[in-house]
Amino acid sequence: MIQLHHVWWLAAAVLAAATFFDLRARRWGNALFWGILAAVFAGGDAILVQDAAGNHLPTQLVGVAVVVMALLAGTGGVQRAAPGPDETARREASAQRLGHRLFVPALMIPAVTTVLFLLAPFLVVGAWRLLPAENATVPALALGCCVALLVALYTTRSRPQQALAESSRLLDQLSWAIVLPMLLAALGRVFEHTGVGAAVASLIEMTIPTDSKLACTLAYGLGMIVFTMIMGNAFAAFPVMTAGIGLPLLIRQHGGDPAVIGALGMLTGYCGTLLTPMAANFNIVPAVLLELKDSYGVIRAQAVTAALLACVNILLMYLLAFR
Template sequence: MLRLEAIYWLIGALLAVVAWFNLRERRWAVAAFWAVLACPFGFGEWIQHATAAGTHWPAQMMGLGVIALGLLAASGTLHPDAASIDERRDSARRLGNRLFVPALAIPLATLALVLGARFLVWNGAPLLDKAQPTLVALGLACVIALLVARRTTRAPATQALSEGRRLLDTLGSAALLPMVLATLGSVFAATGVGDAVASLVGAVIPVDNRYACLAAFALGMVLFTTIMGNAFAAFPVMMAGIGLPLLVLKHGAAPAVLGSLGMLTGYCGTLLTPMAANFNIVPAVLLELPDEYAVIRAQLPTAFALLTVNLLLMAWLIFR
């Protein structure tokens, strides 16, 4: 069975190779950054088991590693070497639209593997881990896309590693931001931020007015998503603070409609923030745009129009 841990080990191995490439070029800070980041992917399962068994120093060392990542990212030394623009342009002209084939292979292969997971069985055992089939399928699809890319470009396997290194060095600490932000929702929920939001909302808005509560929920989803860069992180906070106690329990809102439209409303905040680095900053870096916030500026009209439509839909549907 292909488990999610195998995908993590593969990512850890790639990060270790990237660190080694930078180490050979005496780019010490960049090498240290990727080496530290490779550790939780390569040894995360062992750290988890050690902590459960009462051995806490591996987790403490990983905590120091997180601090080191922050210091290295703040040092301003994670800038990549200039790549050959002429070489990339020549390659793009030669390959043309075939360049899209490996990129499209990732979502198509992921969809095919997820839908066909029940048929992928060997000796009565599933080949994909049932606990996380989508993530395992995504990791396997990336490997398939790598093979497709090699077939399309006729490039050697070593070039895949060097180009992967170049892209990671170009992204720098922005590659780390989505992983860090993904943990904020659970951290905020565990520390009682939802209760604090409920108290604050109760003090500043008329909680007996369901539309005022709805507006607070929607705008709170946008605000928290803008701060954390991730609607999934904002959702548990706003549902615990406003959605469940005020809209569902007090005013009888439909939970399913509130949840689906509430998440969609949160995505309006994703369009507005550089904290959503994988959506808004990474594309600008990869496309080498002169304005790193050009993507956000282009999305502003869509974000506010979508927020208006979502507010109207929720006011019409959730109280029916």
């Protein structure tokens, strides 16, 4: 059975390859950054190991690693590698030769992931199963990426080492912003455990009529947008706003459907992702990669769409959650 730690080991292998390529190119800061992240992924199981006193000692090492990575990123130690003119010309020629076939591997990822997730309960032989019953999504995504890689190698007639080299190039292009979703999701858990959700609930109870379903729905939806804009990620905002408004007011007090509230609440939070520079990997890095003159051009182009989607999501939440 494919477990989560197998996925983490696969990610560690890709990051280790990036470390190797950066060492060979003498990009020492980049190599150290990806090497630390690779070690964290590879040693994920060790983080859960306790000593005789029940202390999670390796967790402290991970904390030190995160601080070192932050220092590397903040001091400019992680730099984006600019492609040479020959490399750019080669890519353009390859893209013209392959045409729309380039989209096939990318589309394979969501297609294979969805099929595997839906078929997970049936991919069982005796006591053996392909995907874990409790969390099939991430292993299914990893398998989808592996299938897409094989299709990409067949389509482009490239060697496997070329895939690792391109992965390293993409990591260097995205730079430190690639770890923001993980860090911000962890920040959401920190806020949840430190009682931010309870503080939000108290503030909401003082400012809105909590006996009104519409007022609570608006507070939850707009709160998801605002917190997402502050934190840069809906995953970080979701535990805070759900603990503060979604669970106590919409679900317990007004009897809302948890599935509808959770799904549409997260979707509403994504509207905030479209509006904030804190979501650097979505809104700032693409502007850099596309060499836009306006670094906030992506956000400006998305603003109207984000506002319309937010209105539709909040309306759907109000209409569907309390049927």
